[in-house]
Amino acid sequence: MQKLRRLLINNTPLLILLVVGLITRLINITLLPIFTDESIYIYWAKVVQSTYSQWFISLTDGKPPLLIWMIGGFLQILPDSMYLLAGRLPSVIAGVLSIVAIYKLSEILFRSQKIAILTGILYIISPFILMYDRLALFDSLLSSMLLWSTYFAVRTYKTLKWTDAVLWGIFLGLALLSKPTALVFWVLLPICIGILAWKNNLIKNWRRLISLIAIALILSQIIQAIQRLSSVYFRMAEKNAQFQLPIGELISDPFQLLQSNLIGLFSWFISYNTVPIFLLGLFAFGFILLKKPREGLVLFILWLIPIIGLAVIGREIFPRYILFVMPYFIIPISYFIIWLWERDKITKIISVIIMLGVVYFLLPFSYRIIFSPEIAPLPRADYRQLVGDHTSGYGLDKIFAFIDEESKNGKVYIVTQGTFGLYPYAFTLRYWDNPDVEIIPSWPLMSAGDIPDFSNKERVYVILKEIPNGDEIPENLPLELIFKAEKPGGRYTILVTRPL
DSSP: HHHHHHHHHHHHHHHHHHHHHHHHTTTTTSSOOOOOOHHHHHHHHHHHHHSOOOTGGGGTTTSSSSHHHHHHHHHHSSOOOGGGHHHHHHHHHHHHHHHHHHHHHHHHHHHHHHHHHHHHHHHHHHHHHHHHTTSSSSSHHHHHHHHHHHHOOOOHHHHHHHHHHHHHHHHHHHHTTOOGHHHHOOOOHHHHHHHTTTTTHHHHHHHHHHHHHHHHHHHHHHHHHHGGSSSTTHHHHHHHTTTTTOOOHHHHHHTHHHHHHHHHHHHHHHHHHHHHHHHHHHHHHHHHHHHHHHHHHHHHHHHHHHHHHHHHHSSSGGGGGGGGGGGHHHHHHHHHHHHHHTHHHHHEEEEHHHHHHHHHHHHHHHHHHHHHHGSSSSOHHHHHHIIIISSTTTTHHHHHHHHHHHHHOOOOOEEEBBBHHHHHHHHHTTTTTTTEEEEEESSSOOOOSSSOOOOOOOOOOEEEHHHHHHHHSSTOEEEEEEEEOOOSSOSSOEEEEEEO
């Protein structure tokens, strides 16, 4: 009992961070409506959960299965109406696990609980991290698994225990089952461990250290190879080829996308972190490289190299693709602030001013993400996907309310303008086992011939989400407008219509 009490006392700061982190991730978690990528992933999970088959359905679109399996588990537990909550809970769990991982990583790197606590605080209030810890996407899970693999990689170098190497391999394997991007850490982590061990235990224990690294890397590949059990495993390479340069083009002109992609990636990174915090982070990197060269170089590599790599090969990029490097940007800031705090009275005052400035720039942004996501200052790419464009679920609540009312009087037929994504999957998930609502996907719904024949049916409604002339029914579509559902920003109004 005394051991447990001592353990709780020693870990009280971490427990407080976990509670606060969990609260910030759960409050209003479904306030932001479902958007297209979430609808796809939750739909896949629903198929798995309902049929107990097609376990690797996500591979058909080049996505690993771990997140889908986790969502399916929550769909099994929660009521059908809570599908969006079920989809987002895995990211909440991943975010909470990341708080522990970044706390432990900071503590083991610098042997300082103060740095660990501050790093946990910065992780919790970071708008970039908070945004994706609340969405049904692969990126929060990827970031968490990579953080844990990094932590156990550092432990492996320090302890030279095979148990730490095994845990490194397990978490790296889970990261590979989260998103193929994890492969970059498969390469970088051994390099980073070599840097940390240089002129330390590398020389006298190099054989054991190399053996432990090999155990971790091989084990991660064994776990990743689970996907090969699927007959559609080959589709991953085909799908991923759409998002990255082919090897031939990469060899002939390796820097063709670098400049434009770097501008985009850093503009998004700065948008989420604000200019002052970004500059503070760059200064902190320089500072830590002077004070703790090996630790600073490792953090800098884990932050910058993946960004450059993505900029070189990425044909299509989004802000969330670099979420997993954000923790390694936070840690140097914490180190710098705590270093100032521990020097003298003047530097302690400076550290307090800097921390207040960090809170001033980040907390209002995070507050809006939780309570008013439609007005949060998101990067344009994320605002369009999550809030303003046809990929956003804003406006669907009005349409669902209309369908619910209409279905009370008999069967309703809903024709959606779209066969993959939010249309029809948001509707399919909402009315999964409802016999009074039938969803009929159709694309492109731009002419009379695109509309199925419903001459013998009553209560047929056609949902238009993407039309060329803004918010008016095209003249060649024999449809009558019932009502419009607006989105924030005034673009991509959803039209609810019925055949004439």
